Amino acid sequence: xxxxxxxxxxxxxxxxxxxxxxxxxxxxxxxxxxxxxxxxxxxxxxxxxxxxxxxxxxxxxxxxxxxxxxxxxxxxxxxxxxxxxxxxxxxxxxxxxxxxxxxxxxxxxxxxxxxxxxxxxxxxxxxxxxxxxxxxxxxxxxxxxxxxxxxxxxxxxxxxxxxxxxxxxxxxxxxxxxxxxxxxxxxxxxxxxxxxxxxxxxxxxxxxxxxxxxxxxxxxxxxxxxxxxxxxxxxxxxxxxxxxxxxxxxxxxxxxxxxxxxxxxxxxxxxxxxxxxxxxxxxxxxxxxxxxxxxxxxxxxxxxxxxxxxxxxxxxxxxxxxxxxxxxxxxxxx
Amino acid sequence: xxxxxxxxxxxxxxxxxxxxxxxxxxxxxxxxxxxxxxxxxxxxxxxxxxxxxxxxxxxxxxxxxxxxxxxxxxxxxxxxxxxxxxxxxxxxxxxxxxxxxxxxxxxxxxxxxxxxxxxxxxxxxxxxxxxxxxxxxxxxxxxxxxxxxxxxxxxxxxxxxxxxxxxxxxxxxxxxxxxxxxxxxxxxxxxxxxxxxxxxxxxxxxxxxxxxxxxxxxxxxxxxxxxxxxxxxxxxxxxxxxxxxxxxxxxxxxxxxxxxxxxxxxxxxxxxxxxxxxxxxxxxxxxxxxxxxxxxxxxxxxxxxxxxxxxx
Ligand SMILES: Nc1ncnc2c1ncn2[C@@H]1O[C@H](COP(=O)(O)OP(=O)(O)OP(=O)(O)O)[C@@H](O)[C@H]1O
Ligand code: SF4
Ligand SMILES: [Mg+2]
Numbered sequence: 001x002x003x004x005x006x007x008x009x010x011x012x013x014x015x016x017x018x019x020x021x022x023x024x025x026x027x028x029x030x031x032x033x034x035x036x037x038x039x040x041x042x043x044x045x046x047x048x049x050x051x052x053x054x055x056x057x058x059x060x061x062x063x064x065x066x067x068x069x070x071x072x073x074x075x076x077x078x079x080x081x082x083x084x085x086x087x088x089x090x091x092x093x094x095x096x097x098x099x100x101x102x103x104x105x106x107x108x109x110x111x112x113x114x115x116x117x118x119x120x121x122x123x124x125x126x127x128x129x130x131x132x133x134x135x136x137x138x139x140x141x142x143x144x145x146x147x148x149x150x151x152x153x154x155x156x157x158x159x160x161x162x163x164x165x166x167x168x169x170x171x172x173x174x175x176x177x178x179x180x181x182x183x184x185x186x187x188x189x190x191x192x193x194x195x196x197x198x199x200x201x202x203x204x205x206x207x208x209x210x211x212x213x214x215x216x217x218x219x220x221x222x223x224x225x226x227x228x229x230x231x232x233x234x235x236x237x238x239x240x241x242x243x244x245x246x247x248x249x250x251x252x253x254x255x256x257x258x259x260x261x262x263x264x265x266x267x268x269x270x271x272x273x274x275x276x277x278x279x280x281x282x283x284x285x286x287x288x289x290x291x292x293x294x295x296x297x298x299x300x301x302x303x304x305x306x307x308x309x310x311x312x313x314x315x316x317x318x319x320x321x322x323x324x325x326x327x328x329x330x331x332x333x334x
Numbered sequence: 335x336x337x338x339x340x341x342x343x344x345x346x347x348x349x350x351x352x353x354x355x356x357x358x359x360x361x362x363x364x365x366x367x368x369x370x371x372x373x374x375x376x377x378x379x380x381x382x383x384x385x386x387x388x389x390x391x392x393x394x395x396x397x398x399x400x401x402x403x404x405x406x407x408x409x410x411x412x413x414x415x416x417x418x419x420x421x422x423x424x425x426x427x428x429x430x431x432x433x434x435x436x437x438x439x440x441x442x443x444x445x446x447x448x449x450x451x452x453x454x455x456x457x458x459x460x461x462x463x464x465x466x467x468x469x470x471x472x473x474x475x476x477x478x479x480x481x482x483x484x485x486x487x488x489x490x491x492x493x494x495x496x497x498x499x500x501x502x503x504x505x506x507x508x509x510x511x512x513x514x515x516x517x518x519x520x521x522x523x524x525x526x527x528x529x530x531x532x533x534x535x536x537x538x539x540x541x542x543x544x545x546x547x548x549x550x551x552x553x554x555x556x557x558x559x560x561x562x563x564x565x566x567x568x569x570x571x572x573x574x575x576x577x578x579x580x581x582x583x584x585x586x587x588x589x590x591x592x593x594x595x596x597x598x599x600x601x602x603x604x605x606x607x608x609x610x611x612x613x614x615x616x617x618x619x620x621x622x623x624x625x626x627x628x629x630x631x632x633x634x635x636x637x638x639x640x641x642x643x644x645x646x
Contacts, residue, residue: 054551088552101548105565105641115552150641166552 001072002029003206004053004091004174009066011045011052011230018278022048024230025066032173035200035207037217037238039253040227043274046210049227050176053208054091055083070174089119091174092167097183098159102151108135108162109147112169119170134165139195157188161195168199175200175207181216193219214257218242226250229275229285236311246313246322248290284316292317339634346630353622354406357615358399406619412612416605421616424601429620432590432597436582438514439521444575447526451533452564458538466530473527479588482520486592489516517593521586525578532574536567569640576632584621 011023023045030036038046051057053068055075068075070090075083087093095101103111112131116122122130128147135143138161151159160180167175180196181189197220200207211217217224218238225235226249234247245251252270272289275281284290284297297316305318386392390401405412411421454466540546540563549559587599594600598617605613637643 051547056547056550084553084555086553087550093548093551095544095548097544100544103545103549103562103566105639106562107641114554114558118553118555118558152642169552 002031003071004030004208005067005069006049006053007067007069009049009052009068010064011048011057012063014061014063015278020277021280022230022277023052024280026227026230026232028225028232028235030174030206030208032206033204034223035209035221037221037224038208038210038227039212039214039217039224041212041253041274043277044227045230046227047178048230050093050178050208050210053176054087054093056087085119088115088167088172089170090172091176092170092172094160094163094167094175094177094180096179098156098163099151099183101163102159104151106150107147108149108151108154108165111162112147112166115166115169130169131165134169135162137168137199138162138165155188156184157191160184160188160192164192164195164199168203171203173206175205176210177207178210179212180209182211182213189216196220214242214254226253229280230277231285231314233286233315234311234313236307240308240311244307244311244322246307246311246318247286247315248292248317249286250313252289284314335637338637342630342633346626349626350623353626354403354619355399357618357622358402360618362395362398402615411616411619414610414613416608416610416613421612424613425598425616425620428596428598428601428617429624431595432583432586432599435514435517435521435586435590435595435597436579438518439582440525440575440579442518443522443524443526443529443578446522447529448533448571450526450530452537452560454530454534455537455541455563456560458541463534466534470527470530470534473523473530475527476523477588478520478523479592481523482517482589482592485516485520513595517586517589517595520593521582521589525582528578529571529574533567533571536570537563540566565639569636569643572632572636572639576628580625580628583624 006029007027009023009026010021013020013022026045026049028036038049040046048057052064053070053075055068055078057064064076066076070086073086075086078086102108106114109128109131112134113124113127116127116130117124120127120130131147132143135146140146140158140161146154146158146162149158151162154162164180175196177196181192184192193216196207196209199205200220207220209217209220221238223236224238224241225232226241226247227233228249234241234245234250236244236246241250242254245254249270252268255268256270270289275285275288281287281298282301283299284293284302287293287297290297294316300316302314302316304312304314307313307318307322383392390398393401402412409422411425413419414421414424417424450466450469454463457463546559546563549562554562584598586595586597587603589595590597590599591603598621602614602617604610605617
């Protein structure tokens with residue numbers, strides 16, 4: 001059984017502009033110790049997916065269906081108290097902007113300690129000792145100073161290390177990283193990425209790594225899922241995805257990205273903008289921007305097709321473009 | 335930290351000097367001759383001149399200011415023109431009464447206001463929140479002298495439960511408290527409304543920040559999140575508390591007059607009508623000093639609760 005299994009997850013927000021369908025049937029699995037990259041443009045539903053895994057969406061304005069099985073327990077069926085026991089303990093969240101995700105009037109040390117006290121019930125002195133170990137774990141040059149510092153007193157890279165230390169405090173098995181390097185300077189980005197990869201391997205963490213940077217995904221992930229308008233439109237092992245992108249949107253993403261040894265090949269941005277989630281089209285959500293669009297694309301939602309073993313894509317053209325395996329995979333999921 | 339406190343104290347001195355100049359100028363530039371109020375109508379020009387000289391009103395203004403300031407620093411606020419009692423004694427008694435009233439009204443309004451504001455924020459959009467907002471709006475929009483009169487009509491005249499006038503020291507503590515009840519309520523209404531609204535919006539601002547989601551994401555419960563929100567809102571709330579306390583101390587002229595509460599507001603009112611310059615100066619100066627010290631205290635407390643303010 002996998003550590004995390006998300007099945008047909010749907011999340012809708014009641015807003016003044018109508019019902020925003022942020023997730024429209026997201027399905028994926030993640031085993032212990034593996035890294036899944038969640039790719040996609042802004043607004044495709046990556047952050048909403050991570051929050052849904054921890055059951056963090058406020059119940060008052062949100063409708064959620066489907067399953068989020070975390071160690072075989074469905075988060076969507078747990079009550080708030082049971083969910084709290086999971087958050088930070090079984091799965092932790094690392095945010096994009098540590099400066100907004102850390103409490104500005106608590107020291108880094110206090111923010112680590114409070115997590116330990118919450119889940120481990122440690123005595124303050126023990127919690128402090130453990131906090132020091134965690135700071136060492138995230139490789140900070142001046143650990144004691146770091147523990148005593150408020151978030152505004154340290155650099156962006158150090159803040160993100162603090163955030164990671166908090167996330168790892170109670171030894172979770174799953175780390176949900178929401179663009180953890182995007183807000184940082186380029187050189188610091190590389191350091192944090194290295195740190196995360198190193199920690200992932202040493203601690204055997206499973207990671208859902210949200211990014212819109214294909215290069216970052218290639219560095220860290222075993223597998224990648226590409227999201228578009230609240231659906232996973234393609235999923236494959238990372239090498240396979242780069243070798244054989246099967247969905248026109250994935251191809252577009254790759255052409256819009258700078259890659260090593262790519263000199264001479266022009267960068268082609270994807271024209272147009274993602275669809276309005278409050279008024280999704282009946283057929284393929286990418287149809288308005290797709291260079292290969294056909295009549296049936298506008299009327300019929302494409303099912304997931306198997307491109308190869310472990311490689312699926314949600315596009316009507318997969319059977320004819322990639323030959324042999326035109327069997328729609330799991331029609332119940334689509 | 336202590337160096338910081340010392341520097342802030344030194345910085346308060348020019349502010350106080352400025353306040354004293356304004357107080358002095360304000361009173362001396364006001365139209366009307368202070369002597370006309372105290373001299374008999376049939377006093378001769380020579381008598382008036384003599385009295386003028388006795389009070390020092392014949393000197394140039396800067397000289398009058400320095401003489402006044404030197405005496406003030408020594409604790410001599412002069413004598414009341416109307417009663418001939420030392421001003422310091424009158425101001426001291428009045429300040430004591432006002433302070434008692436301001437403290438009790440603050441206790442009432444701060445406690446209830448902060449509580450209601452937080453409650454409303456954590457129940458945003460629900461019935462309770464809307465009810466609190468309505469209470470807050472009534473609190474800030476009812477003129478408090480009018481509220482005072484309504485309270486008197488209801489509790490003193492109709493029900494005859496509580497006294498409407500004065501501060502009786504003779505009847506002992508219980509009598510004093512009974513006299514305090516109505517003016518306290520009247521005085522507390524506005525700060526209660528202001529605080530409810532400020533606290534609610536401060537807490538809502540904080541609840542909307544990402545770190546609150548991060549706190550929930552690490553498994554903290556409602557009480558722990560609440561503590562974080564309160565600590566984050568504290569600096570902003572503290573500022574409003576300081577201001578409101580200052581207003582209650584000095585801005586209660588109407589309430590004190592309606593209830594004949596012998597505080598600074600009442601004394602100031604009296605001094606204005608009697609053109610009693612030394613008393614007016616004394617009251618305003620003492621209140622201004624209180625304001626400056628209050629601001630200083632709030633500033634210092636803020637550096638204690640808010641690590642983002644540099645402590646050097
Ligand atoms: N609480 C909410 N209420 C209403 N709409 C929401 C809410 N949270 C997210 N959305 C909407 O859901 C969609 C998906 O948002 P999400 O934050 O998951 O995007 P994302 O893929 O993480 O993008 P980015 O790369 O910008 O972080 C967006 O259109 C967003 O406006
Ligand atoms: S289904 Fe049609 S519109 Fe959608 S990606 Fe495939 S070809 Fe393009
Ligand atoms: Mg996001």
